[in-house]
Amino acid sequence: MNDSNNKKSSKSSNGKRPPRPVQSDKPGLEVRMTAAKLLGAVIDRKISLDGMLDLNQGNAAYKALNDADRALTRAILTTALRHLLRLEAAIGSLIDTPLPEGARALHHVLIVAGAQILHLDVPAHAVVDLAVEQANRDPRNRRFAKLVNAVLRRMVREKDDILSKTSEISPVPAWFHARLVKAYGADDAMRIAEAQLWPPAIDLTVKTDPEAWANTLHGRVLPTASVRLPAFDGAVSGLEGYEDGVWWVQDAAAAIPAKLFGDLKGKRVADLCAAPGGKTAQLAVAGADVIAIEQSANRARRLQENLDRLKLSVEVRQADLFDFKPDELLDGVLLDAPCSSTGTTRRHPDVFWTKGPEDIGKLAVLQERMLRHAITLVKPGGLVVFSNCSLDPLEGETVIAKVLADNPNLVRVPVDPAAWPGLEKAITPLGEFRTTPAMLPPVDGFAGGMDGFFAAVLSPR
Numbered sequence: 001m002n003d004s005n006n007k008k009s010s011k012s013s014n015g016k017r018p019p020r021p022v023q024s025d026k027p028g029l030e031v032r033m034t035a036a037k038l039l040g041a042v043i044d045r046k047i048s049l050d051g052m053l054d055l056n057q058g059n060a061a062y063k064a065l066n067d068a069d070r071a072l073t074r075a076i077l078t079t080a081l082r083h084l085l086r087l088e089a090a091i092g093s094l095i096d097t098p099l100p101e102g103a104r105a106l107h108h109v110l111i112v113a114g115a116q117i118l119h120l121d122v123p124a125h126a127v128v129d130l131a132v133e134q135a136n137r138d139p140r141n142r143r144f145a146k147l148v149n150a151v152l153r154r155m156v157r158e159k160d161d162i163l164s165k166t167s168e169i170s171p172v173p174a175w176f177h178a179r180l181v182k183a184y185g186a187d188d189a190m191r192i193a194e195a196q197l198w199p200p201a202i203d204l205t206v207k208t209d210p211e212a213w214a215n216t217l218h219g220r221v222l223p224t225a226s227v228r229l230p231a232f233d234g235a236v237s238g239l240e241g242y243e244d245g246v247w248w249v250q251d252a253a254a255a256i257p258a259k260l261f262g263d264l265k266g267k268r269v270a271d272l273c274a275a276p277g278g279k280t281a282q283l284a285v286a287g288a289d290v291i292a293i294e295q296s297a298n299r300a301r302r303l304q305e306n307l308d309r310l311k312l313s314v315e316v317r318q319a320d321l322f323d324f325k326p327d328e329l330l331d332g333v334l335l336d337a338p339c340s341s342t343g344t345t346r347r348h349p350d351v352f353w354t355k356g357p358e359d360i361g362k363l364a365v366l367q368e369r370m371l372r373h374a375i376t377l378v379k380p381g382g383l384v385v386f387s388n389c390s391l392d393p394l395e396g397e398t399v400i401a402k403v404l405a406d407n408p409n410l411v412r413v414p415v416d417p418a419a420w421p422g423l424e425k426a427i428t429p430l431g432e433f434r435t436t437p438a439m440l441p442p443v444d445g446f447a448g449g450m451d452g453f454f455a456a457v458l459s460p461r
Contacts, residue, residue: 026130026133028072028126028130029130029133029134029137030061030064030065030069031065031069031072031073031076032076032109032112032113032130032131032134033061033134033137034059034061034062034065034073035073035076035077035080035112036105036108036109036111036112036134037059037061037108038052038053038059038062038073038077039077039080039081039108039111039112040104040105040108041059042077042081042350042353042354043081043084043353044104046353046354046355047354048350048354049077049078049081049348049349049350049354050348050350053070053074075120076112076115076116076120078199078349079115079116079119079120080111080112080114080115081349081350081352081353082171082196082197082345082349083115083118083119083171083197084111084171084353085169085170085171085172085173086166086167086169086171087111087114087115087118088107088111089166089169090114090118090155090162090165090166091107091110091111091114091151091155093162093165094151094154094155094158095147095151103140103141103144105138105140105141106135106140106141106144106148109131109134109135109138109141109148110131110148110151110152112131113127113128113130113131113148113152113155114152114155117152117155117156117159118155118159118162118163124156127152128149128152128153128156131148131149131152132145132148132149132152135148170190170193171193171194171196171197172193172196172345172352173352173353175356175357176342176352176357177189177193179357179392180192180193180391183391183392183393184436188436188438191436191438192391192436192437192438192452194438195346195436195437195438195449196345196346196349196437198346198447198449199346199447200251200346200347200447200449200451201228201229201231201446201447201448201449202228202229202236202249203222203226203227203228203229203249203250203251203252203255203450204217204219204226204227204228204229204247204248204249204250205225205226205227205247205248205250205255205278205281205282206225206227206241206246206247207246207247207285207310208246210225210226210227213227213241213246213247214227216240216241217229217239217240217241218230219446220443220444220446222252222422222440222450223252223420223421223422223423223440224252224253224255224256224259224423225255225259226250226251226252226255227247228252228446228447230445230446231447236249245309245310245311245312248277248278248281248306248310249278250278251344251347251450251451252440252450252451253343253389253435253450253451253452253453254278254279254389254451254453255278255282256387256433256435256453256455257279257334257336257385257387257433257453257455258279258282258283258286258334258385259282260383260385260415260433260455260457261283261286261288261332261334261383261385262383263286264283264286264287264288264331264332265286265287265288266287266288266289267287267288267289267331267332268288268289268291268326268328268330268331268332269283269288269289269290269291269330269331269332269333269334270290270291270292270293270324270326270330270332270333270334270377271283271290271291271292271293271333271334271336272293272321272324272333272334272335272336272370272374273293273294273321273335273336273337273338273370274292274293274294274303274316275294275296275299275300275302275303276299276302276303276306277292277302277303277306277307277310279334279336280292280303280307280314281306281307281310281312281314283334284307284312284313284314285312288331288332290314290315291314291315291317291326292307292314292315292316292317293317293319293321293324294316294317294318294319295318295319295320295321296318297318300316300317300318303316304316321370321373321374322370322373324377325377326377328379329377329378329379329382330377330378330379330382331378331379331382331383332378332382332383332384332385333374333377333378333382333383333384333385334385334387335370335371335374335384335385335386335387336387336388337363337366337367337370337371337386337387337388337395338363338366338367338388339363339367339388339389339390339395340355340359340360340363340390340392340395341355341389341390342355342360342389342390342391342392342452343389343390343391343435343436343437343451343452343453343454344389344451344452345437346437346449346451347451360390360392360394360395361394363390363395364394364395364398364399367386367388367395367399368399368402368403371384371386371399371400371403372403374386375403375407375410375458375460378459378460379460380460380461381459381460381461382459382460383413383457383458383459384457384458384459384460385455385456385457385458386399386400386455386456386458387433387453387454387455387456388453388454389451389452389453390452390454391436391452393454395454396432396434396454396456397428397430397432397434397454397456400412400432400456400458403458404458409460409461410458410459410460410461411458411459411461412430412431412432412456412457412458413431413457413458413459414430414431414432414457415427415431415432415433415455415457416431422440423435423439425439426439431456431457432454432455432456433453433454433455433456434453434454435450435451435452435453436450436452437449437450437451437452
């Protein structure tokens with residue numbers, strides 16, 4: 001064919017050129033399409049990211065990717081969710097009029113691309129090219145392909161200015177930032193909010209001799225006796241000691257509640273919400289005779305697998321904790337209650353977008369009910385440790401205050417700050433533990449921070 005025939009055949013019968021064909025095998029396109037799809041599921045439909053990234057029951061498109069592409073997808077998603085509000089503000093500043101109402105698919109394409117341009121080490125030209133290709137591929141977005149190209153190219157050019165201008169925007173939703181200000185004051189609220197932006201370190205709880213294991217694994221020992229690892233690219237399962245079951249992954253803050261019992265040798269203790277088993281393992285290592293209660297069959301199975309790897313003997317019962325009645329009253333009960341998880345958003349940045357204030361209120365009611373039951377399981381003089389990974393006082397201090405107010409035979413056992421060097425500021429005037437992600441500053445190349453946790457110790461008289 002000559003050139004004139006080629007030109008003629010490239011037009012349809014109405015004289016218009018057909019849509020440009022998209023490449024089905026463009027490297028990296030499936031990653032971006034999957035990331036945009038899952039981002040939409042989180043922020044529009046409030047679906048948990050962990051569930052979608054599960055390799056057994058998760059999202060089919062995500063599971064179909066190879067290991068490297070899944071890792072990149074996770075990186076894009078967690079970065080996009082951590083910086084979502086600032087990314088939305090950045091995009092809003094680069095367009096003349098707001099995106100059309102209902103153009104959520106377009107929004108997700110731009111957020112996914114913006115996360116890479118502003119916060120990830122991905123070649124900018126590739127990000128822009130793939131986003132335009134993604135827009136062309138979707139009938140809903142095809143007419144906006146030029147807009148995508150223009151906005152993202154401008155974002156590349158103005159990156160430093162955009163990052164500076166958006167840095168004063170709180171990275172947590174307005175409703176939650178207001179709660180942080182009320183609970184912690186404006187300055188600490190912003191520090192806590194900013195701490196959500198940084199990926200957490202990997203902390204290990206070791207059975208014995210944290211100093212020795214810190215030396216072996218090139219880590220550092222924290223005030224919780226946890227071993228914090230330096231940044232590395234491999235899997236923790238490949239580290240020395242994993243196969244021998246001498247340590248397990250557990251955020252430093254999560255290691256605190258089990259330590260509040262003190263000496264547990266020979267004592268009978270129940271862990272009422274036991275899976276995945278980090279705190280259960282701590283109780284067993286401390287010498288307690290432990291009963292681990294877990295309602296979910298799948299989580300109970302995971303709990304047992306984890307304990308088997310650690311070579312720990314624990315009685316695991318799949319049961320509703322409200323149905324649990326020991327033959328004899330116990331020496332101690334650990335209730336790490338289900339909560340809003342707002343203290344773990346460094347690890348789970350979808351939490352702010354899948355939960356709201358109504359969830360905090362409902363969970364606080366459930367926690368109070370659980371705590372009232374837990375108290376009935378402990379002998380006079382025994383200990384009940386109540387904890388959760390929420391930053392909201394409604395799920396911590398308020399629950400404790402309510403239960404103490406109408407139970408004259410129950411007392412708070414204050415935590416002694418002197419017993420926790422390096423974490424004295426985490427202990428409240430009432431003797432309760434309250435950690436935040438802004439605590440534990442980075443040291444010598446090791447990441448800082450820890451999960452937000454609340455813990456209190458009660459004793460029936």
